Amino acid sequence: KKGFGSFVPDIYRIPAPNMYRGIDGMTEEQYxxxxxxxxxxxxxxxxxxxxxAAIIIEPVMGEGGFLSMPAAYLHKLRQVCDKHGIVFIADEIQCGAGRTGKMFACEHSGVIPDIVVTAKSIGAGMPISATTGRAEIMDAPHPGGVGGTYGGSPVACVAAIESIKILQSESFLKRVNEVGEIIRITLEGWKEKYPLIGDVRGIGAMRLVEFVKDRKTKEPDADATLEIIRDAVAHGLIMIRAGLFSNCIRLLPPIVITDEQLAEGLQVLEDAIARAQEKRKL
Known part of the structure; x- marks a missing residue:
């Protein structure tokens, strides 16, 4: 939040579960x-x-470091919302649109939100976002009560309709999981080779590598992360950080990527990681 205050009052931020940084001595279930x-x-x-009024959560956190919210935690939120008349809002802007292998990431838990917000991939590059929800909520404002300067762009809407047809198709979701599996296997191999890597995680084709100074203490290594990104960029691969401590690199390749392109990109990133690891041995 540095440099972005002040914030709207009456918004309460609750720490989300982080299975990688749980409490020592606790099992996953206990945590x-x-x-x-x-x-x-x-x-x-x-x-x-x-x-x-509402609880907003990303079923898989994007900027937060690709943290998958445990199903039990999401079900608890759903129960709280049902009990107190709170609107459950799923932020699927980054983790939705088929990225995790299902159209919406919340489908993995079986929790049904009241409202889903989407954007980015639903337009395949065209500027569009969407708020989808239960009729009694969406129809509550008076006519004209909700609007936007760029709402309803005909070109963007046509693009989104055609994109969503593809995103929901069996063939597309099958390819998402194929791409995700290639990345998963590769990243787990890296974890065995490079002590810099503390964790690799994600769902479908939404994957991430977290870098640490020490695997036991899990102390974040933001410097190494930035060094690796700069190295990868210098070799033609655009990367972006994520995570609470800016010590993670996220992998969100386009699903139209070929196996050969994916292998090439992963190799560039691994080479950068290897060089960073070698420096720390000197």
């Missing part, structure tokens, strides 16, 4: 239960749930 307990406590210490 998830701990996060749910802390969520319950936040409804006492921070805000009364009866006063909440």
């Amino acid at each position: 998830i239960n701990y996060c749910i307990k802390k969520l319950d406590e936040s409804f006492i210490s921070q805000v009364d749930p009866d006063s909440l």
Whole structure:
């Protein structure tokens, strides 16, 4: 949030589960239960749930570091929303549009949101976003109560309609998982070879590498991450960071990528990682 204040009041930010940075000594199940307990406590210490209008969450966090929200945690949020009349909003702008192998990332948990927000991939490069929700919510404002300067661009809408047809197709989703599996296998191989890599994670073709100074302490290594990105860019591969500590590199290749192109891109990134690792041995 550095340099971006002040913020709108009455918005409460709750720490999300991070399975890689859980609590030592806890099993995954114990850690998830701990996060749910802390969520319950936040409804006492921070805000009364009866006063909440909506809860917004990314089923798989993008900027946050490709953190998949545990199904049990999302189901807990759904229960809280149902109990207190809170609108459950799924932010699927980055993790939606088939990126995780399903049209929407929330489908992996079986949780059905009240509203889904989408953008980016649904237009295949054309500028468009969408808010989709239950009729009683979407129809609540009076006619003309919700609008936008660029709403309803005919060209962007046609592009989105055709894109969504492709994104929902079996062949496209099959290819998403094929691309994701190639990346997964490759990244797990890297983790075995390079101590700089603390974790590799993701779903479908939404994958990420997290870099650390020490695997035991999991101390983030943002410097190495930036060094690797600069090296990769110098060799023709555009990369972007992610994660709370800016120590992660995200992989979001276009699904139309060929196996050969994917292998070439992954090799460029691995070479950059290898060079960064070698420097730290000197």
